Amino acid sequence: MTFAFGLRLGAVLVFSCLATAASAAAKLTPDAIAAAKPDGTKIAGEDPSPLGVRLQVLLDRAHFSPGEIDGRLGENAKKALQAYAEAQQLPGSDTVSDELWAKLTADSRPVLTQYKLTAKDVDGPFLKKLPAKMEEMKGLKQLGYTSVQEALAEKFHMSKQLLATLNPGQRFKRAGEMITVVDTAPAAAETMKAQRIEVDKTRQTVKAFGDNNQLIAFYPATVGSEEKPSPSGTLKVTEVSPNPTYGYNPDYKFKGVKSRKRFEIKPGPNNPVGNMWIGLSAEGYGIHGTPEPDRVSKAESHGCVRLTNWDAQRIAGLVGKGTPVDFIDAPR
Structure with missing residues (x-):
């Protein structure tokens, strides 16, 4: 009797989850996304929404990445919105003001x-x-x-x-x-260059600053791990390497890796460091991509700075050999 009840309860739960997913999908139509506008309330929620998709695309185009575009107005989207407001010298909050929305929608192309x-x-x-x-x-x-x-x-x-x-x-x-x-293509050709990069170890973010210390780009990140903490202070970019070969060093003793010998993993987007490696002036540390974009800022990075593959590629276009990278231990 108990076993039969458990099956029935499980079936109800599965049906409920499927119904919720179907309902969310039904809302994400092209027309609904194109017409979506903020209503003055706080952005929040783990369910995909038309506004979530539109806002994420607009932020991505403006070089303030929400990470993976999934329609969910979660922590990465909130971080990107806060950074965009900072760059526009507007008050930062979890709501989208009329002024902030006007700035974002100045790029009026369909999303x-x-x-x-x-x-x-x-x-x-x-x-x-x-x-x-x-x-x-x-x-x-x-x-x-x-x-x-x-x-x-x-x-x-x-x-x-x-x-x-x-x-x-x-x-x-x-x-x-x-x-x-x-459509995340920028409105114009990208010519910006970063004068410095800032990695915030507490907020799990990366910011790029241009001339006159202007904030020009933002990316959510995963910074460091318990077994190999990220460094502090200022490092410099030493190399920019697309499609890197990953070399495992057994000295780091990463969780889940039993090998006591060095080995290499061939290039590709599903390489442990994705398809971009930006080496820094401390051995074994770098800014890199990931095969799991949905886990950015949600999982450890073996001491490095992990971004989505596309964000790592964008940073690679902003920096060059010698660009300073500041690791910040506490929010400024």
Whole structure:
């Protein structure tokens, strides 16, 4: 009797979760996203919303990254909004003021666009399965994407779930088919250069400052780990290396890695440091990408500074050899 009741209860819970997910997806239509506007209340909530998608895209375009665009107005979106307000010299809060919204929507282009799948998109090659352990990765020839959906989601800075929601019934199998994606392309060619980078170890953020100490870009990050804490003070950029080979050093004794010998993992977006490595002037430390964009600022980074792959690429375009990187222990 108890076992049967448990099955019934489980079925009800699963049905409830599916109904909630379906309801959220139903709201995320192109028309609803295009028309979404703030209503003066605090931005909050773990459920995707049309406003969440629009706000995240607008912030991403302005170089104030919310991390993975998923429509959820969580901590990363709040951090990006606060930083954008700071850059615009406006009061920071969890609400979107009329003045702040006017600044963001000065880029009046639609936040969604149509994209035609190419043969390169759908043909791969793709990994059949990404190993869970580092030791199992070292024998692979490359650490590529595991699916068309993963590759497209990263290309457009969005979650796989949002990609699926915007394209109901689409299997992403045929070149030439049109799909709906978010449009994060900047309004103009990017010519900015950072005079310094600031890594806030407490807030788990990265800021880029230009001339006259102007805040020009922001990124949520994962900074450091218990087993290998991030450094303090000022380091400098020593290298910018796209598609890096990852070298494991057994001296660090990372959790889950049993090997006592050095080994290498081939390049690719699913490499442990993603597809970008920005080396710093302390051995073994750097700013890098990740194969898990949804976990940025939510999981440890073995002492380095982890960003989404696309944000790591953007920072790489802002810095050069010698750019100072300040590690801040407490909020300024």
